Amino acid sequence: MELVVCIKQVPDTETRIKIAADGKSIDITGINWVVSPYDENALEEALRIRETKGEGGVAVMTLGPERAASALRSCLALGADRAVHLQDPALEGSDSLGTARALAAAIRRSRFDLVLVGQQGVGTDNSQVGPMLAELLDIPHVNVVTKLEIANGKIRAHRQIEGAVEVVECPLPAVVTAQKGLNEPRYASLKGIMAAKKKPLERLGLQDLGLDAADVGAAGARNRWTRLELPPARQAGKILDGEPEESTAELVRLLRDEAKVI
Amino acid sequence: MPQFEALDYYEIEDLLTEEERLVRDTVRSFVTEKVLPIIAHHNREGTFPVELVPEMAELGLLGANLKGYGCPGLNHVAYGLIMRELERGDSGLRSFISVQGSLVMFPIHRFGSEEQKAAWLPRLAKGEAIGCFGLTEPDFGSDPSGMTTRAVRKGNRWVLNGTKMWITNGSIADVALIWARERDQVRGFLVEKGAKGLSAREVPNKFSLRASVTSEMVLQDCEIPYENLLPGTRGLKSALDCLDQARYGIAWGVIGSAMAVFDEALRYAKSRVQFDRPIAGFQLVQRKLVWMVQEITKGQMLCWRLGKLKESGRATSAQVSLAKRNNVAMALEIARLARDILGASGITDEYQTGRHLCNLESVITYEGTHDIHTLIVGQDITGIPAFK
Numbered sequence: 197m198e199l200v201v202c203i204k205q206v207p208d209t210e211t212r213i214k215i216a217a218d219g220k221s222i223d224i225t226g227i228n229w230v231v232s233p234y235d236e237n238a239l240e241e242a243l244r245i246r247e248t249k250g251e252g253g254v255a256v257m258t259l260g261p262e263r264a265a266s267a268l269r270s271c272l273a274l275g276a277d278r279a280v281h282l283q284d285p286a287l288e289g290s291d292s293l294g295t296a297r298a299l300a301a302a303i304r305r306s307r308f309d310l311v312l313v314g315q316q317g318v319g320t321d322n323s324q325v326g327p328m329l330a331e332l333l334d335i336p337h338v339n340v341v342t343k344l345e346i347a348n349g350k351i352r353a354h355r356q357i358e359g360a361v362e363v364v365e366c367p368l369p370a371v372v373t374a375q376k377g378l379n380e381p382r383y384a385s386l387k388g389i390m391a392a393k394k395k396p397l398e399r400l401g402l403q404d405l406g407l408d409a410a411d412v413g414a415a416g417a418r419n420r421w422t423r424l425e426l427p428p429a430r431q432a433g434k435i436l437d438g439e440p441e442e443s444t445a446e447l448v449r450l451l452r453d454e455a456k457v458i
Numbered sequence: 459m460p461q462f463e464a465l466d467y468y469e470i471e472d473l474l475t476e477e478e479r480l481v482r483d484t485v486r487s488f489v490t491e492k493v494l495p496i497i498a499h500h501n502r503e504g505t506f507p508v509e510l511v512p513e514m515a516e517l518g519l520l521g522a523n524l525k526g527y528g529c530p531g532l533n534h535v536a537y538g539l540i541m542r543e544l545e546r547g548d549s550g551l552r553s554f555i556s557v558q559g560s561l562v563m564f565p566i567h568r569f570g571s572e573e574q575k576a577a578w579l580p581r582l583a584k585g586e587a588i589g590c591f592g593l594t595e596p597d598f599g600s601d602p603s604g605m606t607t608r609a610v611r612k613g614n615r616w617v618l619n620g621t622k623m624w625i626t627n628g629s630i631a632d633v634a635l636i637w638a639r640e641r642d643q644v645r646g647f648l649v650e651k652g653a654k655g656l657s658a659r660e661v662p663n664k665f666s667l668r669a670s671v672t673s674e675m676v677l678q679d680c681e682i683p684y685e686n687l688l689p690g691t692r693g694l695k696s697a698l699d700c701l702d703q704a705r706y707g708i709a710w711g712v713i714g715s716a717m718a719v720f721d722e723a724l725r726y727a728k729s730r731v732q733f734d735r736p737i738a739g740f741q742l743v744q745r746k747l748v749w750m751v752q753e754i755t756k757g758q759m760l761c762w763r764l765g766k767l768k769e770s771g772r773a774t775s776a777q778v779s780l781a782k783r784n785n786v787a788m789a790l791e792i793a794r795l796a797r798d799i800l801g802a803s804g805i806t807d808e809y810q811t812g813r814h815l816c817n818l819e820s821v822i823t824y825e826g827t828h829d830i831h832t833l834i835v836g837q838d839i840t841g842i843p844a845f846k
């Protein structure tokens with residue numbers, strides 16, 4: 197079974213985000229870049245499928261600048277077999293659709309049975325690339341999956357919905373987007389890190405993908421970031437002194453009259 | 459527990475290769491997710507977290523810089539980073555890895571026969587066997603040349619007699635590398651758990667390295683097969699070669715302790731308000747914090763350079779001694795200052811600083827005390843040994 201995992205390199209979720217001088221992007225100095233956490237679940241699932249089936253390969257793909265190669269290498273260290281880096285000046289500034297177009301073109305280049313992606317890219321949180329990929333590849337998709345079973349050319353995917361679990365079946369090939377609870381991602385072993393150096397990392401540009409520059413990158417983007425703002429700073433907390441009876445009464449009053457939450 | 463922020467004031471981590479960074483990140487997450495949640499408990503109970511051994515083995519942390527026999531074969535800087543990240547968790551855990559890798563696997567790798575290597579290294583790398591290193595004796599610590607443990611040949615067996623003291627992993631070891639005098643030369647012997655005449659007893663009531671096992675080992679007419687002698691060992695020099703490896707790891711390791719307590723102290727100083735302002739705003743507190751940054755930064759640079767020297771085969775024992783001496787002393791002083799900044803909170807194990815502080819009191823003594831390293835470097839630069 198041939199598995200493809202699409203990953204995105206994002207700022208570490210602990211990063212204290214600062215807004216860049218242009219007011220519409222983030223300041224990237226000093227940022228520690230990581231693989232988006234949901235993508236780690238997607239990769240882990242692919243590795244487990246390969247391990248239980250005992251055959252097939254796992255390819256990881258990303259669209260991103262030069263630095264994104266390190267995210268691919270960390271996936272190789274975790275156990276992926278090969279990596280594909282979509283990198284071209286014309287791809288820079290892609291929105292979700294542009295990204296999905298480029299990835300779909302790359303995925304089509306070889307045989308595949310299942311595409312796994314994170315259910316959202318941490319930071320931009322659009323949750324669009326997975327479903328768009330499925331549309332472009334003209335195959336079914338199941339979103340926000342917490343459990344995945346594969347048998348007889350079909351998948352059974354569990355999704356957490358309001359108050360229940362929904363079980364969806366669909367034929368392969370398909371796209372599945374991973375939710376946090378899908379699995380517990382492993383650590384890269386030191387041997388895996390050493391072995392990663394020898395695994396293939398292919399770079400593909402616009403021409404290799406057979407794409408038109410007008411459909412991808414900033415040129416093809418249908419949405420643009422116009423402004424970024426930090427959330428307002430949190431106000432200092434208030435401590436109510438005094439006897440419990442008095443302070444409780446005061447707390448209730450404040451919650452009702454000031455915070456207006458009760 | 460708040461997210462750890464690793465001090466890197468001079469962007470020294472820029473000097474690391476991508477592979478080294480991956481190793482660092484892997485071990486750092488492992489420590490954050492698996493070690494920190496349980497270590498205070500183990501420290502309180504005085505127990506070694508054996509449950510972490512299989513996972514550490516799986517990651518490849520046991521004998522990480524050795525080649526072949528199931529070991530990953532990492533370079534020395536990557537190995538140092540592993541030690542630093544582990545000791546950010548606890549010096550006891552790092553001690554376990556140091557002993558297993560540098561003091562048991564390394565000597566078998568360097569001095570062992572092919573049969574010994576094949577029999578032990580893969581099992582030690584997988585964590586299926588635990589090792590210990592017995593050099594120190596009750597009456598011979600800094601001066602191991604006076605050791606009284608002896609090995610006498612009896613047919614196709616060796617008979618060992620003597621007592622080893624302060625042996626890390628001693629009572630949980632499946633194999634002990636025991637240094638003993640054979641005629642007029644000190645040599646290394648592999649003594650397996652259960653060998654007739656071998657007994658081990660844990661040292662009780664430690665206030666330091668509580669999450670690590672320290673034991674006394676008694677060899678009374680202890681008989682082992684003739685082929686358990688490590689054939690390549692020739693005199694005390696062989697034991698000291700192992701210590702060089704372990705000391706190198708310690709020099710890196712303690713930076714992790716220092717980074718951990720600095721992080722905790724800085725965070726605390728910024729949030730603790732006295733006299734209507736965060737204590738971090740007082741000049742005296744800033745001076746302490748700045749001193750920590752300064753010393754950690756120097757220690758980081760020193761180790762990176764030492765790692766590079768080691769990779770090109772140029773690092774000398776004296777250089778390793780200087781790094782161990784400098785870094786352990788700075789880490790201990792930083793832990794003391796951090797404890798002070800934490801005020802009364804710093805004396806409970808709700809904060810990690812007190813644990814690091816107590817641990818480092820062992821680290822400054824074992825693997826050559828601070829002053830013994832002074833004498834090693836002193837001899838190196840003057841040509842005059844001042845030990846006696």
Ligand SMILES: Cc1cc2nc3c(=O)[nH]c(=O)nc-3n(C[C@H](O)[C@H](O)[C@H](O)COP(=O)(O)OP(=O)(O)OC[C@H]3O[C@@H](n4cnc5c(N)ncnc54)[C@H](O)[C@@H]3O)c2cc1C
Nearest residue numbers: 591592593594599600624625626820823824825827829845
């Ligand atoms: C937790 C722990 C784990 C250990 N694990 C191991 C292990 O796994 N294997 C092992 O073999 N050993 C181990 N040791 C033992 C350790 O290596 C020794 O404690 C160390 O070498 C010092 O020996 P000592 O304790 O006998 O002190 P001593 O040698 O008696 O030293 C006492 C003091 O005298 C000073 N001193 C000694 N000689 C001189 C001199 N010539 N000039 C100036 N000052 C001097 C020392 O610096 C020190 O301050 C461990 C120790 C501890 C605490």
